Each structure stands twice: as structure tokens, then as C-alpha cells.
Amino acid sequence: MRLNRRPRLLTALLLTPLLSAPLAGCFASGGDGGGTADAKDGSRLRVALAFPPAENLSPYGADATILSRLGVTEGLTALDANGAAAPALAASWRREDDRTWLFTLREADFQDGTDVTPAAVAASLAHAGEARPAPAALAGVTLTAKAEGAGTVRVTTNAPDPVLPLRLSSPSLAILSPKAYDAKGAADPAGTATGPFELTDVEGGTSARLDRFDDYWGGRAQASGIDARFIADGTARANALRTGQVDVAEAIPVAQAAGLDADTRRETATTRTTSLLLNTRSGAFENASLRAAARTAVDTSVLAKNVYEGHADAGTGIYGPAVTWAAGKRTPPTAATRPGKPAGAPIILATYDNRPELPEVAQVLKQQLEKAGFTVKLTVGEYSRLESDALAGKFDAFVLARNTLVDTGDPVAVLAGDHTCGGGYNLARLCDKAVDAAVAKAEGTDGTAERQDAVMAAEAAILRTDAVVPLVHQRVITGVGPRVSGVLLDPYERTLVGTGTRS
Structure with missing residues (x-):
């Protein structure tokens, strides 16, 4: 009381x-x-x-x-x-x-x-x-x-x-x-x-x-x-809605969407980008040329078309189409390192199944990376069981779906939190002086247009390291x-x- x-x-x-x-x-x-x-x-x-x-x-x-x-x-x-x-x-x-x-x-x-x-x-x-x-x-x-x-x-x-x-x-x-x-x-x-x-x-x-x-x-x-x-399995969430066990189900899998009545599906463009994050501090991807090799091995159009069945756009950067000003200010980054030869380099690729498309994304990536010459072991689990290991650098690569504006609504925040030396959610374990300087400049920039310009310069600096490979920009389906x-x-x-x- x-x-x-x-x-x-x-x-x-x-x-x-x-x-x-x-x-x-x-x-x-x-x-x-x-x-x-x-x-x-x-x-x-x-x-x-x-x-x-x-x-x-x-x-x-x-x-x-x-x-x-x-x-x-x-x-x-x-x-x-x-x-x-x-x-x-x-x-x-x-x-x-x-x-x-x-x-x-x-x-x-x-x-x-x-x-x-x-x-x-x-x-x-x-x-x-x-x-x-x-x-x-x-x-x-x-x-x-x-x-x-x-x-x-x-x-x-x-x-x-x-x-x-x-x-x-x-x-x-x-x-x-x-x-x-x-x-x-x-x-x-x-x-x-x-x-x-x-x-x-x-x-x-x-x-x-x-x-x-x-x-x-x-x-x-x-x-x-x-x-x-809390239902981590996407098919189970869709079935719970379909059978009337729940009134609202978030993150309906693309594969399950067609099985729902049209009036129970809501598709929303989001600021979420799915990326491949490469561990820059240990393992194969400490080598910048192997990170470049991984980037060039990935075909993002296959993911958008086949895995997401058109419910996503091929990755173009950290910020996708829902961040409406980003595309007009983006300059494609210049590669800092030429791709090396994997020569069978072993890597552990991990992702989670709470977002049901991610295991399939990871499976496609596994095939693409193996074709490029890597030896890939795939690990899939529930996010809550993988997060601490990912932050500790126990995986060489991690597939993450990240809302780029969820932390503050300011596009600089995800850069500072995820990609700088002191970032608290730095799954790529990136620590690069040029990146830190670009993010710091963006943090200190006033004025909307000027801040957006600085953000895109920082994005380019991050992508230049090949620690982050944008895969797709997502739309989310909610079952109602x-x-x-x-x-x-x-x-x-x-x-x-x-x-x-x-x-």
C-alpha cells in the first residue's frame, strides 16, 4: 500500500x-x-x-x-x-x-x-x-x-x-x-x-x-x-501472437511475418544497423590486413535480399536511411589497408538468436568468409549469455544489431560508446587515435549541420579501420x-x- x-x-x-x-x-x-x-x-x-x-x-x-x-x-x-x-x-x-x-x-x-x-x-x-x-x-x-x-x-x-x-x-x-x-x-x-x-x-x-x-x-x-x-525465440513469439497468448509481440522474424494476418503486422523503419564487429586487440583481426580481407569478402546485398527478404537495406554506413540526413553527408571512406591473405586463419564468429535473422546472417557470413580463406567456427546463443564474453574479447567477430540513436538520440553517442578507447560498449575493442580525435571533435561541435558533418567525418574514420562492417539497415516488424x-x-x-x- x-x-x-x-x-x-x-x-x-x-x-x-x-x-x-x-x-x-x-x-x-x-x-x-x-x-x-x-x-x-x-x-x-x-x-x-x-x-x-x-x-x-x-x-x-x-x-x-x-x-x-x-x-x-x-x-x-x-x-x-x-x-x-x-x-x-x-x-x-x-x-x-x-x-x-x-x-x-x-x-x-x-x-x-x-x-x-x-x-x-x-x-x-x-x-x-x-x-x-x-x-x-x-x-x-x-x-x-x-x-x-x-x-x-x-x-x-x-x-x-x-x-x-x-x-x-x-x-x-x-x-x-x-x-x-x-x-x-x-x-x-x-x-x-x-x-x-x-x-x-x-x-x-x-x-x-x-x-x-x-x-x-x-x-x-x-x-x-x-x-x-521474455521469449528469445522469434518463432515462438510469432506463434504466441498467432494463437492469442499475447497481445503484442516485438521483433517478429521476417520468415514468420507472412504467416500473420496483414492487420496484425506493423513494419517500422528504425535507426538500427546490423554490423560485423571485428576484434582489433587479439586473434586474427588484430591484423588490419585480415580485417580488410573480411570486409571485402562480405556481400551485403545477399543479406538484405535473401535473409531479410527485402525488409532491410544493404549496409552503407553506421547510420542508415532512417537517419535521413546521413546519406547526403557521407563520403565513402578510403581503405587504410590492403586486404591480406587469410591462409586458413581461424576465427570464432558469434551472434545471438534473440533477433531471429542474426543466426542466418552469421551463417551466410561464415560461408563468405570461408570462401575468402578463413577457417570459421560459429557460436550462437542468447544475448544475455554472450554479452560478457563479447565485451571481454573472447570472440574474433560478432554480429550485432545496434540502434544507433537509442542511447541519447545524439548520433555522436554511439560513436563514443562503441568505438573509442574508453567506450563502455566497444565490442570491436577498437582503440585508434584518429578515431578518438574525430569523435572528440564531433562531441564538441555545436550547430546542427556542423555537428552532423563532424559525425560523418568520425563515421568515415571508424570505417577506415575495418573494425566495423555495416551489413544491413533494419526495419522492425511488430505483431499487434x-x-x-x-x-x-x-x-x-x-x-x-x-x-x-x-x-
């Missing part, structure tokens, strides 16, 4: 049309008009997710997106349909100087009944900054947050950061109540977040139960709760039951259910 909660729902509802429109309707399918004070109890939503928790639902790593997609957590800001920062727990903000921003909070409650105060927000951001590994959104950035008056938070960065409001939209920078943190700083999002649904029970990597948070600032959700199932409305089809893959999602 939650006690001493102040009656704020009416105020939130009056403010919702003005302040939460960017959150409620940007990615809606079938309309997501937000909750209402007199919403009926509604039925529970049954949702099938592709990725079981890899980090015990820590809000700082990959699991942060699970919490965001299920409507559990929120940050100070969110992303609108155009990729710009939109209000969330912060109703507004302004830049005071090149390193300082002032955020004005909206009136809201945590799910444990306590107020969202400037002090609580500042403490939550401080915990995120101290987390190890650091959230990808904070790659290369140190920020300090301080309560300023009754309703504002001043955030200062160690260096000029022109995209701080975008950065604070990251799922890994969600705001939690002081009760979420233990003495060592570990965070528990159950009952301590601010979203429309409260995490109440987790059964390991199998399922999770969420109940509606009735005092959500954006209005009462139309569904009474969510029963989430015939009686379900208000599912949030988000190109950034941060949201899935909201206050207006119902069955």
Missing part, C-alpha cells in the same frame, strides 16, 4: 494536453491519446519481448530499454518523432552558458509515493554518473546536477555539451526515487520509477508483472497492467493483436506501450 500520496492527478490531467503531447502521440499506432481520470480498469496487456534481462533489470545498461519500452521509467526528457528533445519529467529547460543548463521540473510522484523533487533528481543523476560500467549516454561526459530552488535542477558538464537535453532522454538516465539505491549505489527500479506502469514482480529471465501506477503525472493508463514474457490499439511504434525503439495502449 502506498501512503501519503498527494492528490495530483487532476493537475497532471489539466497539464497533459499542453506538456505531454510529444510523449503521448509521436509514435502511436491506432492513436494514443493518453490516460483519463475516469478510465475504466481495463484488461491487462500481454506483451512478448525478445530480450530477457541481461543485468537483473539494472537501469544503467541494456536492460534500461526494457524498462523504458514497458512504461516503467522516464528521464528528464524524451525524444519526439523528429529526434528532438521533448518534455518528460522536465517541463522545460534553458541553456545558461556553454556548460550549464537549467531544467524546470513538472509536478510528479515516484511510484513509492514520494515527490519528484530537485534533490531526488540530482541524486539520481549522480548515481548514474557513478555507475560502473558507466551508462553509454555518459560516454566522454561528466555531469554534475544540483537542486536549484523549489522546482529546478541545474546540470553542469565538464565540457561544453550542446546536446545535453538529448543526452538526458536516454533510458539509462531514468530518474528513480532515493529508495531505489542501496548502500553501494545499485539501483532497483521496482516501485521506485515514475512511469505509468510499476514493476511489481520479476521471474528471472522468464517474465515480469507490472501494475498500473494510478498517480502517473500523465494520466491513468487504460490498461490495468502488463504481463510481460486485432483488438489492440495505441501501441507505440518508435523508430528509436525506446517505447512500446503507453497510457493509451489497450486491448
Whole structure:
């Protein structure tokens, strides 16, 4: 039972049309008009997710997106349909100087009944900054947050950061109540977040139960709760939707899409790129000429046409067609190293089956690399079981589907987090001075067009190392039951259910 909660729902509802429109309707399918004070109890939503928790639902790593997609957590800001920062727990903000921003909070409650105060927000951001590994959104950035008056938070960065409001939209920078943190700083999002649904029970990597948070600032959700199932096998997810066991199933395999009724399929262009990442610090691909040989061996058109059956575009760079400005600013990188002769060099190629096309992609790559002269051993498993080994460099090559804007909405963030010496998600284990310098320049560049130019220069520097071979740019198919409305089809893959999602 939650006690001493102040009656704020009416105020939130009056403010919702003005302040939460960017959150409620940007990615809606079938309309997501937000909750209402007199919403009926509604039925529970049954949702099938592709990725079981890899980090015990820590809000700082990959699991942060699970919490965001299920409507559990929120940050100070969110992303609108155009990729710009939109209000969330912060109703507004302004830049005071090149390193300082002032955020004005909206009136809201945590799910444990306590107020969202400037002090609580500042403490939550401080915990995120101290987390190890650091959230990808904070790659290369140190920020300090301080309560300023009754309703504002001043955030200062160690260096000029022109995209701080975008950065604070990251799922890994969600705001939690002081009760979420233990003495060592570990965070528990159950009952301590601010979203429309409260995490109440987790059964390991199998399922999770969420109940509606009735005092959500954006209005009462139309569904009474969510029963989430983690189903790594894509065929099983599709079958669960087809047989009526779930209402919503994410990441339907291309091979299963044709077996669903047309009105239950939703295809969304996303900012997700599938790439082949080559381990630059050990094994065969420490040799730059063998990385070049691997790059030249890969035929991406075969993957787009045959594996994805036309539901993807052949890889052209780290950023695909959904990042609409990238193609016009891209200059094909000049090869730094001529391809060498593999001469039977042994490599371990790994990927995961949570995204069902990836094992087939890896199988095709295996054949292409073997034809080029490599000796390839293929390893396929569930992502949560492979991540730590991939980060530790136990594989020579890894096939990864990565949303390039998921961490912050700023295209620089994925470069800093995934491809620099200090990056926290550097599966290629790349450490190149030219790359670090190009990424640092992009991080410090202000002005939208100028920053985009710097980003593309950094992309070219990364591709020049042959540590990353872009394979395909994906479209995601979501399965939606015939009686379900208000599912949030988000190109950034941060949201899935909201206050207006119902069955």
C-alpha cells in the first residue's frame, strides 16, 4: 500500500494536453491519446519481448530499454518523432552558458509515493554518473546536477555539451526515487520509477508483472497492467501472437511475418544497423590486413535480399536511411589497408538468436568468409549469455544489431560508446587515435549541420579501420493483436506501450 500520496492527478490531467503531447502521440499506432481520470480498469496487456534481462533489470545498461519500452521509467526528457528533445519529467529547460543548463521540473510522484523533487533528481543523476560500467549516454561526459530552488535542477558538464537535453532522454538516465539505491549505489527500479506502469514482480529471465501506477503525472493508463514474457525465440513469439497468448509481440522474424494476418503486422523503419564487429586487440583481426580481407569478402546485398527478404537495406554506413540526413553527408571512406591473405586463419564468429535473422546472417557470413580463406567456427546463443564474453574479447567477430540513436538520440553517442578507447560498449575493442580525435571533435561541435558533418567525418574514420562492417539497415516488424490499439511504434525503439495502449 502506498501512503501519503498527494492528490495530483487532476493537475497532471489539466497539464497533459499542453506538456505531454510529444510523449503521448509521436509514435502511436491506432492513436494514443493518453490516460483519463475516469478510465475504466481495463484488461491487462500481454506483451512478448525478445530480450530477457541481461543485468537483473539494472537501469544503467541494456536492460534500461526494457524498462523504458514497458512504461516503467522516464528521464528528464524524451525524444519526439523528429529526434528532438521533448518534455518528460522536465517541463522545460534553458541553456545558461556553454556548460550549464537549467531544467524546470513538472509536478510528479515516484511510484513509492514520494515527490519528484530537485534533490531526488540530482541524486539520481549522480548515481548514474557513478555507475560502473558507466551508462553509454555518459560516454566522454561528466555531469554534475544540483537542486536549484523549489522546482529546478541545474546540470553542469565538464565540457561544453550542446546536446545535453538529448543526452538526458536516454533510458539509462531514468530518474528513480532515493529508495531505489542501496548502500553501494545499485539501483532497483521496482516501485521506485515514475512511469505509468510499476514493476511489481520479476521471474528471472522468464517474465515480469507490472501494475498500473494510478498517480502517473500523465494520466491513468487504460490498461490495468502488463504481463510481460521474455521469449528469445522469434518463432515462438510469432506463434504466441498467432494463437492469442499475447497481445503484442516485438521483433517478429521476417520468415514468420507472412504467416500473420496483414492487420496484425506493423513494419517500422528504425535507426538500427546490423554490423560485423571485428576484434582489433587479439586473434586474427588484430591484423588490419585480415580485417580488410573480411570486409571485402562480405556481400551485403545477399543479406538484405535473401535473409531479410527485402525488409532491410544493404549496409552503407553506421547510420542508415532512417537517419535521413546521413546519406547526403557521407563520403565513402578510403581503405587504410590492403586486404591480406587469410591462409586458413581461424576465427570464432558469434551472434545471438534473440533477433531471429542474426543466426542466418552469421551463417551466410561464415560461408563468405570461408570462401575468402578463413577457417570459421560459429557460436550462437542468447544475448544475455554472450554479452560478457563479447565485451571481454573472447570472440574474433560478432554480429550485432545496434540502434544507433537509442542511447541519447545524439548520433555522436554511439560513436563514443562503441568505438573509442574508453567506450563502455566497444565490442570491436577498437582503440585508434584518429578515431578518438574525430569523435572528440564531433562531441564538441555545436550547430546542427556542423555537428552532423563532424559525425560523418568520425563515421568515415571508424570505417577506415575495418573494425566495423555495416551489413544491413533494419526495419522492425511488430505483431499487434486485432483488438489492440495505441501501441507505440518508435523508430528509436525506446517505447512500446503507453497510457493509451489497450486491448
